[in-house]
Amino acid sequence: MKAMVLNRPGTPLEWTELPDRAPGPGEVRVKVLACGVCRTDLHVVDGELPNPKSPIIPGHEIVGRIDAIGAGVAGLQIGERVGIPWLGHTCGVCPYCQEQRENLCDAPQFTGYTRDGGFATSVVADARFAFPLGETGSDVSLAPLLCAGLIGWRSLKIAGDGKRLGIYGFGAAGHIVAQVAKWQGRAVYAFTRPGDTRTQDFARSLGVVWAGGSDESPPERLDAAIIYATAGDLVPMALKAVRKGGRVVCAGIHMSDIPSFPYDILWEERQLVSVANLTRQDGIEFLGLVPKIGIAVKTTVYPLQNANTALDDLRHGRFDGAAVLVP
Helix, strand or coil: CCEEECCCCCCCCCECCCCCCCCCCCCCEEEEEEEECHHHHHHHHHHCCCCCCCCCCCCEEEEEEEEEEECCCCCCCCEEEECCCCCECCCCCCHHCCCCCCCCHCEEEEEECCCCCCCCCCCEEHHHHHHEECCCHEEEEHHHHHCHHHHHHHHHHHHHHCCCEEEECCCCCHHHHHHHHHHCCCCEEEEEEECHHHHHHHHHHHHCEEEEECCCCCCEEEEEEEECCCCCCHHHHHHEEEEEEEEEEEEECCCCCCCCHHHHCCCCCCCEECCCCCCCCCCHHHHHHHHHCCCCCCEEEEHHHHHHHHHHHHHHCCCCCEEEEEE
16 A cells, blocks of 8 residues: 655655555445545644654544455445444443543544554544545545544534534635535535635535635624634624624634633623534434535545645635545
């Protein structure tokens, strides 16, 4: 197998040939067909997340076909197309797992962070966390749904049922969630980097009712806001934008420090909450809805060997939607 390997955080990924790996008990080996590039991959590569496996193969928005099955695996078969997400293993015995909150597992493993991921031609995965995808949709269009879509879905559920939804950061997750929210009958307000008219035009093309800079106030108070951007200074801005009793959801795994802010923008029962990881139930719910919603995923495709370019383009906002690597 071949892979783009991170040998040390803060350094470029290296094109590496590795021995083929066999799946162990409860695992499957998947031939990678496409792997999305997520901002979390940037956090891993840039050393902003602590204690990664080292060396590590990043990538956790994986679409591929099973080509080997380990002992004890049921319900999956050779040749089946599956998706492998960020949450790659849970213990099943801690209080959170027992309470059906496996996203908060005390002993988790994360694909592309603490177990090798999909910036490769092949990946070994816990079979419990390999979602059957069927044959509808292209490999490239499905890949971003495995994190941007799933985390987006979880954050949308946590945001509540409000009809006026703000989205801060209109990248991979934002442009997917906007389409889901519109399908649900909500009005979406898109916030981008100040002056980023290209992304604002892209947001309008997907049917948002308003698009502007993150330094602007929306034309009316929001019921809820989701922050996908990693800038902590957006939190006070979002709190100011929501109505009394409104909710602000921080949906990233990493965010810069939140500045101090006056209590009166949190008062009147506004809520500030975070999203952590995902559950398999999130995957079942969201992937089951995808064919009904008809999500149009905007992608920019890169050869696997160009993963460093894709990461740098993501870092500097050089494309709309999501980047996807193809071996």
